[in-house]
Amino acid sequence: MSSLVGSPISRVDGPAKVTGRATYAAEFHPDGLTYAAIVESSISAGSISHIDSTLAERAPGVLMVLTFLNAPKLPYGPYKQRPAVEPVSGEALRVLQDAEIKFSGQPIGVVVAQTQTQAEYAASLVRVRYVPAKSLTHFDSDRSVPTSEAAAKKGRGPEARQGGDADEAFHQAAVKIDAHYVQPREHHNAMEPHATVAEWKDGQLTIWDKTQWVDNVREEMVRIFGISADSVRVINPFVGGAFGSSLRTWPHVTLAVMASRQVGRPVRLELTRRQLYYSTGFRPHTEQRVALGAQHEGHLQAHIQEAIGQTSTYEEFAEATLDAPAVTYACENRRTSYRLVPMNTNTPCPMRGPGHATGLFAQEVAMDELAALLKLDPIQLRLRNFAERSPKKDLPWSSNALQDCYRIGAERFGWERRTPEPRSMRAGRQLVGLGMATAVNTAPRYPASASATLLADGTVVVRSATSDMGPGTYTAMTQVAADTLGLPLPRVRFELGDSTFPKAEEHGGSTTTASIGPAVREACVALLAKISNMLGLSALFAPDLQDKIKLAGFSQIEAHSDSKPGEEKNRYAMYSFGAIFAEVHVDPDFGTVRVTRISGAYDAGRIVNPKLARSQCIGGMIGGLGMALLEGAEWDTRLGRVANANLAEYLVPVCADIGELDVVFVPGEDKLLSPLGVKGLAELGLCGVAPAIANAVWHATGVRVRELPITPDKLIVYL
Template identity: 45%
Template sequence: MSPQPQAAVGAPLSRVDGRLKVTGQALYAAEHDVEGAVHAVIVDSGIGRGRVTSIDTRAALAHPGVLRVISHRDAPKLPYRDNAGSNNPPGRRLRVFQDDQVLFHGQPVAVVLATTLEAAQHGASLVKVGYAAEPPSTDLNDAKRDEPTNYARGDAEAGLRSAAVRLDLTYHLARNHHNPMEPHATIARWDGDQLTVWDKTQWVVGTQTELAAVFGLPLDSVRVISPFVGGGFGSGLRCWPHVVVAAVAAREAGRPVKLVLSRKQMYFGTGFRPAYEYRLRLGSDRRGRLTAMAHEMDAETSSYEKFTESILAPGQMLYSTPNVTQAYRLVPLDVNTPLYMRGPGHATASFVIESAMDELAHTLGLDPIELRRRNEPAEDESSGLPFSTRRLRECYTVGAREFGWHRRDRRPRTRREGDWLIGLGMAAGVYDTARMAAQARVRLDADGTALVEAAASDMGPGTYTSQTQVAADALGLTMRTVTFRLGDSLFPPTPPHGGSMTMASVGSAVLDGCDQVRRQAIQLAVGDPESPLYGVAAGDVVVRGGRLHVKRDQARGETYRSLLARHNRSHLEALGSFTPPSGPERHSFNAYNATFAEVAVDATLGLVRVRRMLGVYDAGRIISPKLADSQAIGGIVGGIGTALLEHTVTDHRDGRIVNANLADYLVPVNADVPDVKAIYLDGEDRDADPLGVKGLGEVVHVGVAPAIANAVFNATGRRIREPPITAEALL
């Protein structure tokens, strides 16, 4: 078949759902109008470990509007079957209201149902819970470690001993919480044995499989609806206990139930980026060629599940290093289970590795970019595979030119503007190109419009828009004549909306389905004696603006509408699919970036201001430049938070999160965000997927925090290894 003209893909188009969002017509989880719904508020555990000894509900039940209080004393016993089709980590997931055990501070111990939200909230405050409390273990530094996951190549200890230059660095990386604008919320309704939930989720299929497993239901007895997600950053990648609480409450009450987590409950009701202690020893020769790296990582997880993330990958393949060892130890604590957060694993590792590379460059008197160039690998040394595409050197070159890197003085604390010390820093970033099986249903109607459906999500990157762009070009239609629908488990299944895999996976399925439908139409036309295209080779026909025509003779053709009308066809339909190649990988697939930062630090007060930032990305084909810019800005803003603001404070006496609110857990606001620019290298990666994309949403966050930290060092001469970088750390 002839390649289709590309009118929508690559164009900086506005979001197709933008008007719905700015006018308030987009419905988020808690906003669906489900008739007869009552309100639920969870009662959180007030201890960090132990068991519930009593629950006094009399005052709550006497409050006007309160209908019911449910706890382990009267909740139904649930099957909680194993669920391989989920993002549940290994272990025994939390079973709500199934026993009297308390595993972390804030664990749901009861739920109050009432006719109004206010009555439910006040009723929850009236529930008196008695405990047999035990001292919780919540301090990463004082807890027992699990046996490590190990990786090794070469002899790292020998490589370190023989190195001309050695660094031994320890970093303490704070826990970060997702803090999306929309809180997590669920509305649950039972119709006999059929369960429908309207939920904030980044994976409707995952929530569907988990609820089916928890309640012992057939998969087709559970429907999950989630058309809009108000930010997620990974927090919606698994089905949390509150979703089960809402479903239990709805079944027990015999009425639909709406449950919305408070901002405080978001800190222990959903996951978080885990805290780490990370020791890195590295050695090099006098020219800066790395001889060895030894990584030791201790990461928090819950006592009941073992959460891991891909923190090992960057240390294995980002730089050419003949001798590498890694030990990744989990530290079980009395906390709720962590979860993936933007750039999971890679962002944490990058802070350590990229800060250390900057320190090594300073020690050697080398430019940080030159040091990285000298350690650029020829292949993925963790697997021996060639890179499908890797243009990190070009990212350095373009970034240095556009950012004015030549103006950087490698001597710290030399550039000053009044009270402000000025510094420049940079870092590299990498994130693997993930692809998973996906399907999409495509229907071309007789009126020349198309409908495409997939059970995907859109937490902000613009899935509605980007998938419409792919479909419009593949079908030869305009954007306004294509409708893309997502967020319903009744639609064809797709993978989780995370890991930068949506465009590659769902987009490739959409492309396949649309290609099939377009080919069906072309075959109808070229085999129809009444068509102007009769007898034309199918490969010579393209479609543009809903009209099929000969590629080199636009006058010879006809519209979809006339073709389908003549054949009495109400529609053409196909199920598109994408499955990554089976068997061993033949390439190492990754997206890359070089991030540059300029900071100003008040020499007296220690205040840090990020003045400008630039990201240069090797991310394959860019489907939508406007959406890509939105992703890059968001990733950089999140990195500013990691570098300068965000950290969770826990009272280790009882496991309470002290700053579980947006007044005390600081996130970047408009005043913290500088001039930000993003540049995307032209190119594509057809070995990765049919669209040639490599993923963008994760890699834009990786490397941002260390670029800022390295700029702070250049400004002040102070190396901070325990982010966030606060004023007191610099004084």
């Protein structure tokens, strides 16, 4: 049998999704289900002086209205260990526990009714008076503060230095650029809104929740409600897109669980599109300064990158904005600085390529600017500063094929036809530009567990409490299991999304295949060994397998495995790499930008499923196009609210915006990172796309736009 790992197999869960048989969180319907709606704060800071729910309680179908006046006081116990998906410090919103208002849109009440319409109508009847306080709704860099010691322990400290005095080296450099870059606040806008169905029954709590980490939801409910882990089960077999927004357990989950316990019936709480902008996180507004100094031949002498990000007043969200700048290029003198501006807003959260995409935008546009000053090809500048070892900790790479990405990507894209001068290429009246950028993202591996069970009918069920928000976990893990067992795909079923399954860490950060894959393989190896001992079989292809199982008196045979990284994680720098190329056409009369082509060459180790991997990369390209040209929250500083909190005015790419997308994977594997040889890919797909497009726009127009998104008004005045 040829290897299933590496084959472009279609999604095993595809038929269930396209026929509507896949069940998402809001679609579970326990008996007696009721419906909830949130009452939100209309001010950004202060306290509630009076709240009147009388009219809401009298409305048709209403079963209960909960506010801080009558909601149960919850323990909100301390963390045994703060989950990796939580902000590095601060305290999560304690929902309905007091009268304090921390941000506009904060949940201040929940209505439970017989129907969704009744609940939403009743929620509109709750009357609230406030005592406003001074609110911090402006992103004011003068108010920025250094990140905390807790952030520093996660590698996100206020300052880091490599080599000598970067500022002095910059001052002495022969050629230099010093510029300011702005990444606006962005929101996820996944197809599936966040939703939770909660049911208490006979002392047991069952939660169906849109989450990327069922175990974390369970642990959070244990901590918040002071109940035992054995009494909580969290289920989530399908996720309709998340990309970081479902890593945390947001306040609406607590509200649903609280409401269900108080009303004595199951409760469904689904956020509206508008509420997604306040009740879950977002990519934070970030402003950066990049100063690069180089010798005339292009070798970097100084790299200074200073970032100021947005966070809430009650939690410290510090992301890896400066990780990519610390590792991408060789430079003898480097200084990075990271500060935060606390604001009266809900807390940001990871969003595809968190931190890395933001840091790379500033860095890669700055590198393009430096290449122009040096009159060097942008690829040549990057090759001359290729890092043979990771500069951050002076460690060898577990693998690094970035130079091959540049070469192969340039050949496929046709980079050689690029003329160096801006405004030198045209297609009819359209200005044509070609741009490129480096993509870099961490490639971690987490501990994971899995089980493999041979059933009496000869099929094998493999389980792990991981998730699948779209990258193809179901399919990739089925391939790994079937390949290990020597079985055809139809005889293997992979199950996930249940906290009763073997433990797994978060489904995020491009960690799943590298983490769950080895656990699945080891569980299958253990199952084969157990079957051999118990049934005397060396393979599962015996024609009388079912008879042998029955004769042996077994209804099933199960094996379990735990897998985790070893010391290699401390001895090597583990990253995935890529080179992104973009072609744009710009209308000189209107300043409109059309991305006609994007091409990416990726170093992601062994590719388990090329079809699904390509899908991840083109999805990242589309997200990067949105980041470059369309996306951005319009923040109302008077109200502390997102003015375009809807899919009509918050612009995202649609099919008509997309040109040709080309993906190639550089051959290789990384056995140091993972026994499967794989490296993280999904986050990498978005990294580098926005700066490649921004650099292409400069090449087409001669206009350097350093604030995203690149909208016509930022170009037309110069054209």
